[in-house]
Amino acid sequence: GENVEQHPSTLSVQEGDSAVIKCTYSDSASNYFPWYKQELGKRPQLIIDIRSNVGEKKDQRIAVTLNKTAKHFSLHITETQPEDSAVYFCAAIEDQAGTALIFGKGTTLSVSS
Amino acid sequence: DAGITQSPRHKVTETGTPVTLRCHQTENHRYMYWYRQDPGHGLRLIHYSYGVKDTDKGEVSDGYSVSRSKTEDFLLTLESATSSQTSVYFCAILGVGNEQFFGPGTRLTVL
Numbered sequence: 001g002e003n004v005e006q007h008p009s010t011l012s013v014q015e016g017d018s019a020v021i022k023c024t025y026s027d028s029a030s031n032y033f034p035w036y037k038q039e040l041g042k043r044p045q046l047i048i049d050i051r052s053n054v055g056e057k058k059d060q061r062i063a064v065t066l067n068k069t070a071k072h073f074s075l076h077i078t079e080t081q082p083e084d085s086a087v088y089f090c091a092a093i094e095d096q097a098g099t100a101l102i103f104g105k106g107t108t109l110s111v112s113s
Numbered sequence: 114d115a116g117i118t119q120s121p122r123h124k125v126t127e128t129g130t131p132v133t134l135r136c137h138q139t140e141n142h143r144y145m146y147w148y149r150q151d152p153g154h155g156l157r158l159i160h161y162s163y164g165v166k167d168t169d170k171g172e173v174s175d176g177y178s179v180s181r182s183k184t185e186d187f188l189l190t191l192e193s194a195t196s197s198q199t200s201v202y203f204c205a206i207l208g209v210g211n212e213q214f215f216g217p218g219t220r221l222t223v224l
Contacts, residue, residue, distance in 0.1 A: 006155075032211060034212065034213075042217075043203060043215040043216060043217050043218055044156065044203070044215050045215075046212055046213075046214065049212065089155060089156065093211075100146050100158045100161050100171060100213075101156075101158075101213055102158075103155045103156040103157075104155060105153060105154060105155040106155050
């Protein structure tokens with residue numbers, strides 16, 4: 001089955017810096033890669049996703065890149081702000097209806113002002 | 114929030130007691146999931162459902178059972194709670210584009 005590794009487990013940056021979180025996956029059949037943000041005491045919220053027919057996707061200050069050959073994908077946050085502080089989870093799945101996501105263990109991002 | 118609610122939101126119980134958590138959705142989604150979240154382990158799948166009375170096991174299903182008698186409700190039961198089942202439990206649904214959306218969570222403490 002699929003296995004997702006996520007690094008680093010914690011990341012501290014200064015406000016305005018960029019942050020990068022990396023994930024690797026094991027199942028070459030996986031073709032859908034979402035990222036979730038979870039604030040303290042809240043539910044995980046989908047912030048961006050990418051499918052295997054695309055190499056990069058951007059949404060304002062966040063972007064995700066995918067390298068299918070190397071089986072890794074990354075989340076990039078530019079111009080970080082204190083409100084970006086949260087736990088971020090990557091996930092992977094073979095995009096069939098109903099299949100459950102396999103999650104990485106999460107990265108705690110702290111943005112200090 | 115994809116019309117997902119969970120009840121109760123918090124529960125404290127004793128070892129050996131049965132516990133049922135409820136996930137309710139209002140948008141007629143076919144697929145529903147139960148995850149548990151623990152520090153250092155991320156989100157792990159317990160059980161999922163692909164329709165009324167259709168369920169299957171996930172990665173950490175031991176000690177848990179589920180039922181889905183109506184499209185809108187997916188119940189998770191701990192037949193005899195143990196301290197290792199202290200966790201935060203999230204229900205999720207599968208949206209139109211195969212994205213998963215989560216409920217608000219239930220914090221369960223087993224003493």
